[in-house]
Amino acid sequence: MSKQIDIKDLDIFYGDFRAVDGVQMQIKPRSVTAFIGPSGCGKSTVLRTLNRMHEVIPGASVSGEILMDGNNIYGPGVDPVNVRREVGMVFQRANPFPTMSIKENVLAGVRLNNKRMSRSEADELTERALRGANLWNEVKDRLNLPGSGLSGGQQQRLCIARAIAVEPEVLLMDEPCSALDPISTLAIEDLINDLKDKYTVVIVTHNMQQAARVSDKTAFFNIAGTGKPGKLIEFNETSSIFSNPEKEETENYISGRFG
Amino acid sequence: MPTSTQTTVSGPAGAPDPDSRPASGPAQTPKAVVRPGDRIFSAATLIAGILILLILAGVALFLLAQSKDTINAQISDPSSITGGHGFFAYVWPLVVGTLISSAIALLVATPFALGIALFTTHMAPRKLAPVLGYVIDLLAAIPSVVYGLWGIALAGNLTAFYLWLSKWFGWIPIFAPDADGSVSNTGRTLLTASLVLSIMILPIITSLTREIFLQTPRLQEEAALALGATRWEMIRMSVLPFGKSGIASATMLGLGRALGETMAVAMILSPGLLTASLVVSGNQTIASEIAQNFPEAAGLRLSELITVGLVLFVITLLVNMAARAIVAKTSVKGS
C-alpha cells in the first residue's frame, strides 16, 4: 500500500492569485520527500493539493494533473472524499477531536470508512496505530480519556496515529514538529523513518537538518517576491541538494544567503 | 527534604526580597500591584453584577408582596379563589399548559433552527448565506402582535389538518377528538399556539447557533475533512461537538421566550379547561391568562394573577438553572 505520485504542470490559485506555478515532480512509493523553502513560497499549498484539501478554501482552484499510480485525482468524477481516505494528512498544529477519547480519536477515520468493527478488532487497531505512532506506552492506561488532555507532542503523535490507522497510501505532513520540543521531534523523525517502509511520505519542514535527516528526496521551492507565484526550483536526492545543489538559488538558501 | 516556611515565590519587580525578612506567616505572597484601569474596570463590573441581582430580587420581592392577599385567602378561605378550589387547583392547569406549549415549540423549532444554522454556515452557496442570515435576524424583530394576527389566520386553515390528525392518530391522547368526535372548528387550540410559538423562537435559536457554528475552529473542520469525512460527517465530528454547549444555551433562551410569550398566545388561543387533547379548544398558558384577565382584575383577582406571575417567574428561574447545569456539563474544554 504505497503509491507513486506524478505531479504534472500544476498551477494553484487562491481566487485570482496564482500562488504556485508549473510544478513537475515524481514522488516514488515508499520514500520520504521533504519540501523546503522560504515562508510563503507555497509548500503547504502544494502539499494540500495532494489530498484535495486545497479546494476546501473558498475560491481556491487548481489546474494540471496529479496522478496517483497513474490515476488523475483531479480527473472528472473523482470524489475528493475518496482521495482523502487514501491520502492521510498531519497538520502543523495538532488537532485531535477534543470531545473524543484517545481511542475514539484513533478510530475516527476508520469509523468513517466502515462503520462495523468488532470490539476486539477496534482494540487491536488502536494498539497497532498507537504503537506505529510511538505513543502506545504513554497512553495505554488512559485510552478512554479525552485526547485534548495530552501534551502537545503527544497530541501530534495521536494525530499521526489517527492518520495511519486508516492505512493510507500516502501520508502528508505539514511542519509536524514545528511546535514540538527536541525529544518529541526526534520521536516523530524516528517514526517517519519507520513509516516509509509502508507509506509514501511527504513532509514540509523549515528545519533543514530535519529534511536532511529524514528525507530521501528534497524539493526546494522559492518565490521571486511578494505577489509572485512560488516555483519548484530544484528537486533531487536529498544528499545532492545539501552537498552540491545544481541551482545557485538552492545553494544560497541552504547556506543561509538570500537574494 | 529541608522544611522551610520561607516563601520562595519571587514576585514581579517591586516585591520585597524574601531573604531579607524573617518569615512571619505561612503564606507571605507579596501584595500585587493593581493598576487604576483594572480597579475602575473591576468596580464597574461589580456594580453591574450587583445591579442585576438587585433588579432580580426587586422583581421577586414585588411579586411576593403583591401575592400576600392570595396567600392569605388560600389559608383562610380557599374557595374564594377563582375556580373555588384553592390556588393550586387554579394554577396547575396553567402551568401544564405553559410547559406543554413551550415544550412543543422547542421540539418543533430546534431541529429546524439547527438545520437552518448548519445550512447557512456550512452548506449554502457563499453568496446566499449572508442573505439567509439577515432574513432570519429580521424574523426575530417582528413584534409578537403580528405573529398573533398571523396565527389567527393560520388557525382557520389548520382545522382540516387537525380533523385528519384526530381521525388517524386520535388514539394518542394529545390528538383525541372531543365528545362529538370533532375538533375545534376555529383551530384556535393549544397546538396552533405552540406552532406559532415555535416560529417565534426559531430566529433566536437559529441566529445564536449560527454564530456558534461559525466559530468552529477551522483546524477541527479540516481534521475531519482530511480523514475523508463527507460534509455531513465533518459537521457531526467537528461542528456539533464544538457547538454542544452553545446549542444548549440557545435552545434554553428560546425556551425562555416561549415560556413568557404573552401576546401571540393570548390572541390565538381560545382558552378553556385543561384537556389532554391539543386539537380541541381548551387549555391556557400562564402569560396568556394574565394578559386576558388583567384589564378587569381588581382586589383578590389582581393578587391571584400576580401570584400566577410569580409561579412563572419561578419556573423560568428553574429552567435557566437547569440549562446552566446542562451547559456546564457538556461544554468542551481546550482547543
Ligand SMILES: Nc1ncnc2c1ncn2[C@@H]1O[C@H](COP(=O)(O)OP(=O)(O)OP(=O)(O)O)[C@@H](O)[C@H]1O
Ligand atoms: N487561504 C489562503 N487564501 C489566500 N492566499 C493564501 C491562503 N493560504 C496561503 N495563501 C498564499 O499562498 C502563498 C503560499 O502560501 P503557503 O501557505 O503555501 O506558504 P508556505 O510555503 O507553506 O509558507 P510557510 O512556510 O510560512 O508555511 C502565500 O503567498 C500565501 O499568502
Ligand SMILES: [Mg+2]
Ligand atoms: Mg506552510
